[in-house]
Amino acid sequence: MHPAAPTQYADWKAPAGDGELLLWPNPDALLRDTEENARRLSSAESVLVQGVPLPEWRRRLRQWIGHSDDGRPLVAAGHQTELYHPGVWAKNALIDAVATRVGGSAYHFAVDTDEPKHLHLRWPGTGPAGLPLLDDAPAQGAQWSELLPPPTPAHLERLRRDLQSASSGWGFRPLALEFLESMRRLSLEARDLPSTLTNALHELDWGLGLRHHALLFSPVCFSEPYLAFACHVLGRAGQFAADYNDSLEAYRRAHRIKAPGRPMPNLKLSADSCEVPFWVDCLEKETRERATVERREDAWALVHPCGSEFVFQPRAEAGALVHEFGKWLRANRLRLSPRALTLTMVLRMLVADQFAHGIGGARYDQVADALIAKHFGLEPPRFCVTTATLYFPQAVGRPRACVSCVVQEGHQLQHSLLGPEKERFVEAIAAAPRGSIERSVLFTEMHRRRQRAAASHPALGEWEQRLREVERQHAEETELFDRELFYAVQPGERLEGLVARYRAAVSG
Numbered sequence: 001m002h003p004a005a006p007t008q009y010a011d012w013k014a015p016a017g018d019g020e021l022l023l024w025p026n027p028d029a030l031l032r033d034t035e036e037n038a039r040r041l042s043s044a045e046s047v048l049v050q051g052v053p054l055p056e057w058r059r060r061l062r063q064w065i066g067h068s069d070d071g072r073p074l075v076a077a078g079h080q081t082e083l084y085h086p087g088v089w090a091k092n093a094l095i096d097a098v099a100t101r102v103g104g105s106a107y108h109f110a111v112d113t114d115e116p117k118h119l120h121l122r123w124p125g126t127g128p129a130g131l132p133l134l135d136d137a138p139a140q141g142a143q144w145s146e147l148l149p150p151p152t153p154a155h156l157e158r159l160r161r162d163l164q165s166a167s168s169g170w171g172f173r174p175l176a177l178e179f180l181e182s183m184r185r186l187s188l189e190a191r192d193l194p195s196t197l198t199n200a201l202h203e204l205d206w207g208l209g210l211r212h213h214a215l216l217f218s219p220v221c222f223s224e225p226y227l228a229f230a231c232h233v234l235g236r237a238g239q240f241a242a243d244y245n246d247s248l249e250a251y252r253r254a255h256r257i258k259a260p261g262r263p264m265p266n267l268k269l270s271a272d273s274c275e276v277p278f279w280v281d282c283l284e285k286e287t288r289e290r291a292t293v294e295r296r297e298d299a300w301a302l303v304h305p306c307g308s309e310f311v312f313q314p315r316a317e318a319g320a321l322v323h324e325f326g327k328w329l330r331a332n333r334l335r336l337s338p339r340a341l342t343l344t345m346v347l348r349m350l351v352a353d354q355f356a357h358g359i360g361g362a363r364y365d366q367v368a369d370a371l372i373a374k375h376f377g378l379e380p381p382r383f384c385v386t387t388a389t390l391y392f393p394q395a396v397g398r399p400r401a402c403v404s405c406v407v408q409e410g411h412q413l414q415h416s417l418l419g420p421e422k423e424r425f426v427e428a429i430a431a432a433p434r435g436s437i438e439r440s441v442l443f444t445e446m447h448r449r450r451q452r453a454a455a456s457h458p459a460l461g462e463w464e465q466r467l468r469e470v471e472r473q474h475a476e477e478t479e480l481f482d483r484e485l486f487y488a489v490q491p492g493e494r495l496e497g498l499v500a501r502y503r504a505a506v507s508g
Contacts, residue, residue, distance in 0.1 A: 007382065009366055012359045014087060014387050014483065018396050019498070021090060021388040022359075027506050030354070033382035034102055038073050038353040040379065047378045050232040050318040054349065054378070061225035061350045065107065065215060073104030076352035078217070078343070081110045081145050081194040082118035083133065086498070087387035089487040091356045093499045094386045096210045097506040098354060106212035108202075109347060112194035113218050113279070113337040116145035119193075121159060121176070123489045124392055124479040125166055131159060134193070143288045144281065144337070146218050148193035156184040172393060175495065176488040179204050194218075204488060208495050217343070221335050225350055227322045230278065230336050235312035237274040237293045237300045240375055241267040244277065244341075247370035263364045264341065268292075274300065277342045284333040291336065304332050341368050348372075348381050355383045388498055390490055395480035401473040410463050417450055417457055 010024050025033070047054040059069050067074050075098045077091040092108055099106035122130030134148065135155045142148050160180040167174050182200040190196040194216055202214040220226050233240050245266040252262070260266065268275040278291040280302070293300035296311050303309040310328045313321065329335060338346060340361075345368050348355045357365060362385040369380040416422075425446040432439035479485075487495065 007366075007369065007380075009362075010385075012362060012385055012387075014359060015389045018389060018391045019494075019501070021498070021501060021505075022386055023094070023502075023505060024362075024385040025382075027508065030098065030384050031101060031506070033384070034073055034075065034098065034104075034354040037381040041349070041353070041381060044378055047376050049376075050228045050235070050321065051315070052228065052318045054376075057225040057228055058350050061220075061223060064223050064225065065220070065351070066213070067105055067107070073099070073102045073353040074107060074351065075099040075102070075104055075354045075356070076107045076109065076347055077356040078109035078111055078347060079358075080114045080117065081112050081197050081216075082116070083121060083197075083486040084118065085484040086390035086487040086490065086495075087483060088358055089495075090386050090388035090498065090502070091358060092205055092210055092212055093388075093502040094356050094384070094506075095354075096212050096499070097502040098356075098384075099212070100503070101506045104353070106210075107351075108212050108214045109217050109220075110194060110198040110214060111217045111343065112146040112192075112198075113144050113221065113281070113335075116142050116148055116193075119148075121163070122479075122482075122485055123163065123166060123174070123176075124394070124476075131162065133159070133197075143286060144279075145194050146192055146216075147286050150187040150190040150193050150196040151183065153184045153187055156180050156187065160184070170394065172491040174489045175204060175492050176486060178207070179488045208492065209499060218335075218337075220346075221337055222326060222329070224322050224326075226346060227326055227336075228318055229346055229350065231312055231316075231318070231321050231325055233278075233342075234276055234291075234293055234300055234302060235314040235316075237276050237312075238269060241269045241274050241276070243375040244371055245269070247367050247374060250370055251367045263367065264339075271295065277339045279337040279339060281335040281337050282333065283335055288337070304334065306332070308332055340364060341371070344368055345372060348383065349376075349378070353381075355381070357383050357385050358387050359385065389483050390487070390494060390498065391483060392480045392485060392489065393491065393494065395477065398477075398480070400481065401470045401477055403467075403470055403474050406463070406467050406470045410460075410467060413459060413463055414450065417460070421449070422446065 012022060012024060015022055023030070041058060042055050044055060045053045049057050062069050062074060075095040077095050079088055079091070092106075095106040095108070098104075119133045120130035121133055122128075134151050160177060163174065163176055163180065167177070179200055182203050183196060186196045186199050198214050198216060205212070248264070248266055251257070257263075267277065272295045274293050276291045276293060279288045280291045281288045291302065293302050293312070299311050299313050301309045301311045308328070310325055312325075341364060344355065344357075344361065344365050348368070349372065362383065365383060372378050372380040425442060429439055429442045429446070432442060
């Protein structure tokens with residue numbers, strides 16, 4: 001057993017200023033962690049996954065995705081297939097910079113096994129809902145994004161014309177116009193939305209000088225190393241669930257979290273059944289359910305609704321077990337897809353030498369760190385965290401409206417209308433017995449006189465006009481200062497500037 005080295009996590013916050021970025025740990029430590037992760041993971045022969053040393057599964061899976069294991073570091077990030085904002089896109093800028101600095105390769109994993117979301121194109125003027133990327137918004141019923149069809153060329157052309165018209169007065173050309181053109185071209189031969197979207201975003205990033213590989217995650221779910229990891233977990237479901245839940249409880253205690261479902265629910269465990277952190281996807285019916293295994297004497301079994309089941313023997317020879325499990329899944333048109341914590345454990349343990357998280361992922365992966373150490377006896381590989389803020393260009397340099405400031409001015413103005421007379425009322429009210437009629441009469445008379453003074457006071461009318469104006473300005477700025485607009489509504493020069501800042505930070 002190798003106990004986990006204590007990690008001092010930061011209280012990560014998204015930067016408030018335009019063009020600012022968060023990078024944790026500092027670049028020197030990040031580069032050292034990358035080299036140290038690679039060294040420790042490649043030599044972790046005592047860490048067994050279904051009886052096979054971890055370095056062997058790492059070698060096979062890295063080879064499977066096309067990374068020749070010749071000592072070059074692999075730097076990775078991942079995100080759902082969606083229209084993500086600059087703070088998420090910044091992970092691609094970071095992995096490109098780090099991979100270039102260490103002479104390695106960068107990989108972005110597009111997670112098409114997650115529930116679809118953020119598939120509306122927004123810019124100032126579209127309102128909070130934005131315009132749907134898909135023709136008839138079928139995303140509401142899809143269990144995972146791979147089930148969604150690509151938008152039609154006609155729909156994409158309508159979106160492009162709408163954006164072209166809206167951007168004519170912006171003073172810059174948004175890269176989303178090129179993105180929509182790529183989507184239109186790719187949709188002619190695409191089988192689903194994630195492949196179209198991932199390829200279009202990759203083309204956009206390539207034009208910005210980024211050189212990461214972009215891979216859909218769903219094919220990984222049928223690779224031998226991934227299935228070996230799944231067999232390990234399902235064959236030891238009771239112990240894994242206990243370690244999983246202990247890691248969650250430790251995180252809740254450390255962060256004083258009372259809600260049992262945060263940051264995620266415990267796995268349900270009983271004498272006869274055990275929940276495991278995967279989804280069982282029925283590819284034929286396009287439905288999914290949380291994976292649960294059932295007790296079979298000294299083993300656990302995954303049961304298909306039709307009655308077929310697969311029994312996991314913890315001590316079974318890995319090659320034969322994985323082969324048979326893969327055959328069983330295909331025969332029943334099933335797929336075992338990872339839930340969030342499992343996904344990053346697979347990528348961090350079996351694929352990457354350095355994994356880049358956003359703030360949300362970094363918070364829940366503190367649980368993964370504890371679980372990796374507790375269940376596998378492996379000092380968890382260090383991850384890094386980044387995000388950035390890019391507001392809509394027209395917001396840059398613009399002072400933000402402060403509604404609360406003007407409201408406070410109004411309170412002060414209203415309470416100053418009576419001048420010294422108010423002080424006399426306040427003193428008289430304080431002197432009157434509590435709950436007395438005298439006290440109530442004084443209070444009512446004070447407010448009656450204040451309201452009468454307000455009705456004829458010119459300064460109060462001016463304040464009300466100023467409040468309406470600042471509320472209107474605030475409503476306009478809600479979209480301008482929204483840091484979660486799709487990153488490609490920016491002009492290329494601003495995104496290239498952010499890429500340059502990451503490269504400068506990592507280069508020293």
